[in-house]
Amino acid sequence: MTPTTTATDTAAPAADPTNSQEQQVTTGATVWLTGLPSAGKTTIAYELAGRLREEGHRVEVLDGDEVREFLSAGLGFSRADRDTNVRRIGYLAELLARNGVKALVPVIAPYADSRDAVRGRHQDGGTPYLEVHVATPVEVCSVRDVKGLYAQQAAGEISGLTGVDDPYEEPESPDLRIASHTQTVQESAAALHALLTERGLA
Numbered sequence: 001m002t003p004t005t006t007a008t009d010t011a012a013p014a015a016d017p018t019n020s021q022e023q024q025v026t027t028g029a030t031v032w033l034t035g036l037p038s039a040g041k042t043t044i045a046y047e048l049a050g051r052l053r054e055e056g057h058r059v060e061v062l063d064g065d066e067v068r069e070f071l072s073a074g075l076g077f078s079r080a081d082r083d084t085n086v087r088r089i090g091y092l093a094e095l096l097a098r099n100g101v102k103a104l105v106p107v108i109a110p111y112a113d114s115r116d117a118v119r120g121r122h123q124d125g126g127t128p129y130l131e132v133h134v135a136t137p138v139e140v141c142s143v144r145d146v147k148g149l150y151a152q153q154a155a156g157e158i159s160g161l162t163g164v165d166d167p168y169e170e171p172e173s174p175d176l177r178i179a180s181h182t183q184t185v186q187e188s189a190a191a192l193h194a195l196l197t198e199r200g201l202a
Helices: 041-054 064-070 079-097 112-125 138-144 149-154 185-198
Strands: 029-034 059-061 102-106 129-134 176-178
Touching (some): 029 079, 079 102
């Protein structure tokens, strides 16, 4: 049973300005990391997410595989289905971003028109949006082959692999281009953090 407060009770202490909740940063933005499979998009996103959370930002990483499983189940890998998937993720990211969350999106998004549509949605809503090209060459990605996709494609087990036998349209003028094969994950995340800081978002 909750005790009744009386006029003689000791006043509640003032909120501690150092409390992490008080210091939480609520400026939202979407950061879309596009690039080939095994380019390093997700690794960089999670490295950046950890740094942002330490600074008090609300952060969500929209992993492409997880979104496909839970939001885009049933979609294939035709151009139309890929476009639908990207637009769905873009809608979710914008929803999070305009509610004060940093939405980090490490998703291939191989077609320029799909990415432009996502940027347009953010612009229409006045929501900050950054496009980051993780520009790892396909030769490096195929050696990394984190999910074994390149090996499966080479063995004829799958087709339609982005950058090999399916198109990848590189961004012409991204907000940032990261050559992740020439630097550490920490350096890549730091470059992206510096861009967010420059734009007043970190």
